[in-house]
Amino acid sequence: MSQTRQTTTGETEEQIRDEWLEYDFEGETALSVEDLDVYYGDDQALQSISMDIPEKSVTALIGPSGCGKSTFLRCLNRMNDRISAARVEGSVEFNGENIYADGVDLVELRKRIGMVFQHPNPFPKSIRDNISYGPRKHGDLDTGLVARLLGRDDRDEEEDLVERCLRGAALWDEVKDRLDDNALGLSGGQQQRLCIARALAVGPDVLLMDEPASALDPIATSKIEDLVEELAEDYTVVIVTHNMQQAARISDQTAVFLTGGELVEYGDTDQIFENPQSQRVEDYITGKFG
Amino acid sequence: MSDYGAHGEQNIVSEASTADYLAVVPLVLGALAFVAGWAVVFQWVGVRDALAGVQYATLISAGHLLAGVALVGVGVLSVTDVIDNNPDSSVGVVPAGVYGAFAFVAVGLVVSQTLGQGALVWAPAGLVAAAVVAVAVLAIPEDLGVTLPVAAFEFVAGLAVVTGVVGPSWSWSPVGFSATFVGQTAIAAFAMVGSLLTVWAAANAYRGFGARGREYGAYTLISVYAVALLAVLALLVIFVVQNGLDQVLKGAQLWPLHVPFVTNGFGLRYDVNGIYPAIVGTVWLVVGAVVFAVPLAVGAAVFLTEYAEQGRFTRVVETATNGLWSTPSIVYGLFAFAFLLPRIQNHVTLLTGQLVLGFMLLPLVLITSREALQNVPDEYRDASAALGVTKWQTIRSVVLPAAVPGVLTGVILGVGRIAGETAPILLVLVREPFSSEAPSVLGSFHFTSTAPFVTNDALLSPATALPYQLFAVITAGVGAPIKFGWGTALVLLLVVISFYAVGITTRIYFRRKLRQ
Numbered sequence: 040m041s042q043t044r045q046t047t048t049g050e051t052e053e054q055i056r057d058e059w060l061e062y063d064f065e066g067e068t069a070l071s072v073e074d075l076d077v078y079y080g081d082d083q084a085l086q087s088i089s090m091d092i093p094e095k096s097v098t099a100l101i102g103p104s105g106c107g108k109s110t111f112l113r114c115l116n117r118m119n120d121r122i123s124a125a126r127v128e129g130s131v132e133f134n135g136e137n138i139y140a141d142g143v144d145l146v147e148l149r150k151r152i153g154m155v156f157q158h159p160n161p162f163p164k165s166i167r168d169n170i171s172y173g174p175r176k177h178g179d180l181d182t183g184l185v186a187r188l189l190g191r192d193d194r195d196e197e198e199d200l201v202e203r204c205l206r207g208a209a210l211w212d213e214v215k216d217r218l219d220d221n222a223l224g225l226s227g228g229q230q231q232r233l234c235i236a237r238a239l240a241v242g243p244d245v246l247l248m249d250e251p252a253s254a255l256d257p258i259a260t261s262k263i264e265d266l267v268e269e270l271a272e273d274y275t276v277v278i279v280t281h282n283m284q285q286a287a288r289i290s291d292q293t294a295v296f297l298t299g300g301e302l303v304e305y306g307d308t309d310q311i312f313e314n315p316q317s318q319r320v321e322d323y324i325t326g327k328f329g
Numbered sequence: 330m331s332d333y334g335a336h337g338e339q340n341i342v343s344e345a346s347t348a349d350y351l352a353v354v355p356l357v358l359g360a361l362a363f364v365a366g367w368a369v370v371f372q373w374v375g376v377r378d379a380l381a382g383v384q385y386a387t388l389i390s391a392g393h394l395l396a397g398v399a400l401v402g403v404g405v406l407s408v409t410d411v412i413d414n415n416p417d418s419s420v421g422v423v424p425a426g427v428y429g430a431f432a433f434v435a436v437g438l439v440v441s442q443t444l445g446q447g448a449l450v451w452a453p454a455g456l457v458a459a460a461v462v463a464v465a466v467l468a469i470p471e472d473l474g475v476t477l478p479v480a481a482f483e484f485v486a487g488l489a490v491v492t493g494v495v496g497p498s499w500s501w502s503p504v505g506f507s508a509t510f511v512g513q514t515a516i517a518a519f520a521m522v523g524s525l526l527t528v529w530a531a532a533n534a535y536r537g538f539g540a541r542g543r544e545y546g547a548y549t550l551i552s553v554y555a556v557a558l559l560a561v562l563a564l565l566v567i568f569v570v571q572n573g574l575d576q577v578l579k580g581a582q583l584w585p586l587h588v589p590f591v592t593n594g595f596g597l598r599y600d601v602n603g604i605y606p607a608i609v610g611t612v613w614l615v616v617g618a619v620v621f622a623v624p625l626a627v628g629a630a631v632f633l634t635e636y637a638e639q640g641r642f643t644r645v646v647e648t649a650t651n652g653l654w655s656t657p658s659i660v661y662g663l664f665a666f667a668f669l670l671p672r673i674q675n676h677v678t679l680l681t682g683q684l685v686l687g688f689m690l691l692p693l694v695l696i697t698s699r700e701a702l703q704n705v706p707d708e709y710r711d712a713s714a715a716l717g718v719t720k721w722q723t724i725r726s727v728v729l730p731a732a733v734p735g736v737l738t739g740v741i742l743g744v745g746r747i748a749g750e751t752a753p754i755l756l757v758l759v760r761e762p763f764s765s766e767a768p769s770v771l772g773s774f775h776f777t778s779t780a781p782f783v784t785n786d787a788l789l790s791p792a793t794a795l796p797y798q799l800f801a802v803i804t805a806g807v808g809a810p811i812k813f814g815w816g817t818a819l820v821l822l823l824v825v826i827s828f829y830a831v832g833i834t835t836r837i838y839f840r841r842k843l844r845q
Binding site: 047116118121123145146147148149150153154158160161162163172173176191219223236237238241 | 567635706708709710711712713714715716717718720722727730731831843
């Protein structure tokens with residue numbers, strides 16, 4: 040059975056088959072995307088995407104530039120709301136709740152689904168303040184003067200949190216002696232791991248990563264990759280990359296987006312890279328186009 | 330040999346030769362002439378004063394001639410390949426145009442003034458001269474095109490002065506023109522224009538013409554301009570200090586430190602009349618204006634940048650703000666006089682002065698705050714939103730701290746302007762320009778248990794301010810000698826500089842906090 044829709048781009052006029060998108064996994068579903076369309080003004084950036092993302096694993100989104108993979112990622116915690124021209128249709132269910140339903144608390148949603156960006160973007164504050172920023176703003180940590188006077192000083196908790204998150208992001212040993220230094224003094228790779236630690240600090244279930252290593256050198260990249268694999272033990276990681284080796288190395292399942300905003304194939308990473316079913320995916324992976 | 334790429338003779342490393350040093354001669358002479366020109370303009374030396382028995386006018390003209398000779402020497406040595414240079418085939422259109430303009434002015438003046446011809450004669454004559462000079466310059470190689478016309482200017486200027494055609498005692502009142510040009514001004518102008526041309530040509534020659542030479546020439550010219558500009562500022566400050574220091578230090582002693590001009594009021598009971606009330610008045614005016622305007626302006630900037638939909642509305646507000654900033658200050662004063670005054674006490678008060686200066690400060694702080702907020706990277710906002718932090722919390726804890734240095738820049742600029750404003754406070758602040766008592770704002774707060782709970786008599790009383798006092802002394806000649814005004818000017822300058830110092834220190838502190 041094949042979909043009726045014709046592909047509009049690519050070298051072959053190939054139709055996407057439903058079985059290319061079927062992926063049976065063991066374990067729970069973290070995010071379930073159903074018929075997701077995204078428009079920027081009159082341009083359609085994503086065309087009816089449906090996929091289930093399993094929890095506590097690494098899901099890689101790959102595809103050529105402009106294929107909509109970053110747009111898709113930003114739909115998962117509604118960061119696209121911040122672009123006024125973007126319009127989203129369809130549904131994304133997180134723990135059984137549609138995050139595009141009315142009355143969704145964006146603050147709570149983004150606490151549960153954190154995000155790491157392409158370019159490291161630490162705040163111009165100390166390393167410690169970067170990590171405790173989220174919990175402080177959520178009222179989970181209070182180290183202010185008033186709290187101290189009232190005897191509700193959370194500074195010990197803050198210390199624990201900072202250490203736990205920095206360890207979690209494999210950065211603790213490098214910065215433990217300079218937690219009060221400005222984060223902008225760290226190297227690019229360290230800044231990116233700090234951003235991951237900052238995202239961990241609000242206690243998310245899902246981490247969305249938008250090409251987190253593309254602005255980094257090979258050594259920093261490999262550290263981030265190791266970290267991503269470790270994080271998958273406790274978190275659901277969805278990572279956008281245009282480095283196919285990276286996707287093959289670190290992910291458990293891979294979704295291939297191709298030009299025009301279509302999800303062409305989704306499945307086990309080994310299967311996608313060794314035995315892709317779609318001719319276009321095979322061409323893309325072997326470097327024939329894209 | 331191809332027209333492109335490296336040419337055979339040119340070494341990559343070129344050592345300075347004796348011939349290059351020849352170009353230093355006009356460079357130094359040009360610099361000296363520049364200084365001499367300034368000195369004459371500021372009347373530190375008269376052109377008829379003598380140095381070692383020689384009139385300054387003669388010295389300056391000798392400098393002109395010497396620079397001209399050196400430039401011709403460099404040009405001729407270069408074109409005969411004695412100096413290994415790298416000139417282009419022509420000097421280019423822009424310098425040729427400048428030379429043409431000089432020729433137009435020179436020939437036009439000679440034909441109209443010396444030969445007494447009308448516009449129908451001198452204008453075509455000037456145009457022909459300009460065209461001839463420009464075409465001739467374009468036809469000769471760059472090394473001659475740079476040096477010869479400049480040398481020609483130097484010769485003409487030097488000869489004119491040394492032969493007394495435009496000597497120290499020369500004066501010229503053009504027909505139908507109320508101004509009179511005197512030798513002093515003409516010689517200074519010759520010196521400065523000639524020095525700029527000479528420095529440019531010599532710097533160009535020093536680097537062997539061509540692209541390198543042009544770059545170095547332009548760079549040197551810009552440096553000279555920049556230095557001259559800074560020199561003007563420095564001269565202004567020095568001039569005020571020179572004139573005001575005596576008055577400020579009148580009756581002053583070092584230990585124990587006592588400067589009566591700064592600490593006394595104005596009145597019969599003071600042995601030395603002072604301006605303390607005006608200093609305090611100015612400080613309170615500025616503090617009041619800042620307290621009133623900065624929160625409003627920053628709030629408006631936050632609304633316009635972070636909340637309002639970017640579109641026609643924000644553009645209109647932006648244009649209106651820019652318009653307000655360029656509104657003449659006397660208009661603000663008139664507004665305050667007609668609108669605020671009847672509503673506050675119905676007579677002049679310190680509060681009205683603070684408010685009107687606050688109104689003036691508002692647009693600038695709004696403009697700079699908006700710019701500072703727009704310059705905060707969106708990445709910070711994204712990062713904060715992705716952590717589930719609300720917009721207002723993000724603005725307060727990330728966006729505003731990152732924008733503080735920019736906001737402070739606006740406050741510093743604005744305070745510098747309003748501290749010296751006279752016009753807006755003319756009508757709303759002062760009853761007695763030379764007052765004997767300073768307003769005691771902090772000591773005048775009275776708290777009551779019934780509404781309005783807090784009152785302040787000092788804010789609702791007339792006050793005086795430094796710029797107003799200065800204005801009163803200089804124009805109206807009221808009450809105090811002109812010397813008193815210079816002292817006031819110096820103190821006003823110091824007060825403004827202290828405001829700058831406070832603002833800049835705060836800005837450095839916040840910048841450090843963001844970067845270290």
